[in-house]
Amino acid sequence: MMIRRATLNDLDAILAMIQRDSFTYQQEDPGGREDYVRAFEEIARDANNELIVAERGGEIVGTLQLTFIPGLTYRGGWRAQVEAVRVRHDLRNLQIGTRMMEWVIARARERGCRIVQLTTNVARVDAQRFYKRLGFEASHVGMKLTL
Amino acid sequence: MMIRRATLNDLDAILAMIQRDSFTYQQEDPGGREDYVRAFEEIARDANNELIVAERGGEIVGTLQLTFIPGLTYRGGWRAQVEAVRVRHDLRNLQIGTRMMEWVIARARERGCRIVQLTTNVARVDAQRFYKRLGFEASHVGMKLTL
Numbered sequence: 072m073m074i075r076r077a078t079l080n081d082l083d084a085i086l087a088m089i090q091r092d093s094f095t096y097q098q099e100d101p102g103g104r105e106d107y108v109r110a111f112e113e114i115a116r117d118a119n120n121e122l123i124v125a126e127r128g129g130e131i132v133g134t135l136q137l138t139f140i141p142g143l144t145y146r147g148g149w150r151a152q153v154e155a156v157r158v159r160h161d162l163r164n165l166q167i168g169t170r171m172m173e174w175v176i177a178r179a180r181e182r183g184c185r186i187v188q189l190t191t192n193v194a195r196v197d198a199q200r201f202y203k204r205l206g207f208e209a210s211h212v213g214m215k216l217t218l
Numbered sequence: 219m220m221i222r223r224a225t226l227n228d229l230d231a232i233l234a235m236i237q238r239d240s241f242t243y244q245q246e247d248p249g250g251r252e253d254y255v256r257a258f259e260e261i262a263r264d265a266n267n268e269l270i271v272a273e274r275g276g277e278i279v280g281t282l283q284l285t286f287i288p289g290l291t292y293r294g295g296w297r298a299q300v301e302a303v304r305v306r307h308d309l310r311n312l313q314i315g316t317r318m319m320e321w322v323i324a325r326a327r328e329r330g331c332r333i334v335q336l337t338t339n340v341a342r343v344d345a346q347r348f349y350k351r352l353g354f355e356a357s358h359v360g361m362k363l364t365l
Binding site for chain 1: 232233236253254256257258260261264266267269283285287288289290291293294295296297299301302323326327331332333334335336337338339340346349350352353354355356357358359360361362363364365
């Protein structure tokens, strides 16, 4: 399995995984493809954002987004934040998520980050267990306000 | 009260508020000032990060950091993320936090964000109540891995 930066060619496979997700806080409206192409380009243009895919046998099997955030806390240390983690629904329990998160942790170290952080829906108990196995602590409450 | 972008002149007042915070996930080591100056400059240099202060009568009374994150979810909508929210310890219950968060919500709309998000320590029950009053939903678990 190869983990790499996404290209525009991967966009449809990524969107299929995002739109299938049943826990998305606000139900994802398929919307116009041009909105997603613009968003893809905004992510690609930003040196502190990386849209990642996992590829296996020529197919996209997972995705996530990494954001590197400078800050004053942690002695002025950077944070790596993970958003929009998805594994193809028919490929669960094959360690794809584990491999992706191990990649994230290595990438965060490479960028000199002091912390990796993410939020996951309170109802997604299996995901919380998964992240705890990787060493994450459920120390915070994630609060969202839709505008 | 004026809410504005921080300048390097505000750094010591901001650090005093950050370092006094008793809930910081990893106890903040005062460290070398040069680490914080570098971090300040990294934030200032990034068009998607804003270090904010609240000023009253010539004194810095509050601070927070805003990060604008592009993404594919929410139909390719931007997120506004709030970190490192602090109000001066001797000035609680004066609505400084409320005014700062109202400013954040307005700024997030101005930047075209679809969502405002933050995490707060699970033990900080008063903060969760505060954010709920502002319309936030405690829908997520915030997970952190210190590197």
